[in-house]
Amino acid sequence: MNDTEERFVGIVLVSHSAAVAASVAELATGLAGGGALAPVAPAGGTLDGGLGTSTDVIAAAAASVDRGAGVAVLTDLGSAVLTVKALLAEGDELPDGTRLVDAPFVEGAVAAVVTASAGADLATVEAAAAEAYTYRKV
């Protein structure tokens, strides 16, 4: 790990499905292009591989991408959102500076990874991910 990488904001992608979380992580890192990449961890499905969300999976993913610059957590829906909120309310389950980012899952993940890989701070990463809501397709 070099000095630059240590300052990257970490990104956690929480989905009900392990496959969705892993694929979106792959897509977002693929679109982020060459150069150093911010750490990205998928956190999908339950511990036994089913559909759902797991606090253990989420907490481990957040710890794995924490470089001390904060962690942006993006979620798909329902229990993914509630579980992250409940974990944040616990206080000591997620790294300091972990934030639930209100963003569309796929587009927000791409924006977050690109921005974080450019060395942006947590607030900038959060704003970039949230801005993905304003991108209309029709």
Place this chain on the structure above:
Amino acid sequence: MLNADFFRRWMTVTAVSVDREAERLTELDSPIGDADHGSNLQRGFTAVTAALEKEAPDTPGAVLALAGRQLISTVGGASGPLYGTLLRRTGKALGDAPEVTGEQLTDALRTGVDAVMALGGAAPGDKTMIDALVPAVDALAESFAAAKSAAEEGAVATTPLQARKGRASYLGERSIGHQDPGATSSALLIAALVEAAGE
């Protein structure tokens, strides 16, 4: 006065009820949800019972905090963080007193229910667990039995409502005519107070 033993009984009686009613809860969750409410809660409360046996928390607040923590981490669906938050916040509100009064439990449970509403964004009438819990807390000052009746009536009264929160809300008007599984399991939780008290 209600001590840690009472709160442990409350949790174990709830676990037994959830076990007994798991199939029905999942059936209720089939037309308007993803048919996992019974099995999810069963997994959660089994973990609660095991953790209470292993760690033997010795205050009412600690019992509920531990139970809530288990639900958040083991359920896997939205009911985990929702029930987990309910019990944790209720437990936190009870502090570390070795015994609490019924009135303290009522106040603490109200704090817990408020936290669930804040977490999930649901209000009374949205066809959620709130529709059983709010009337139950209101009736709790009277007696556990009154709270039980109020929760059960609240759960039944969700049937004609249109869901406005959670997965069922995607169904719009088609969610009408089904009793809400979350309100139904909340009624089990409240009913377990009566049995725990030996009433």
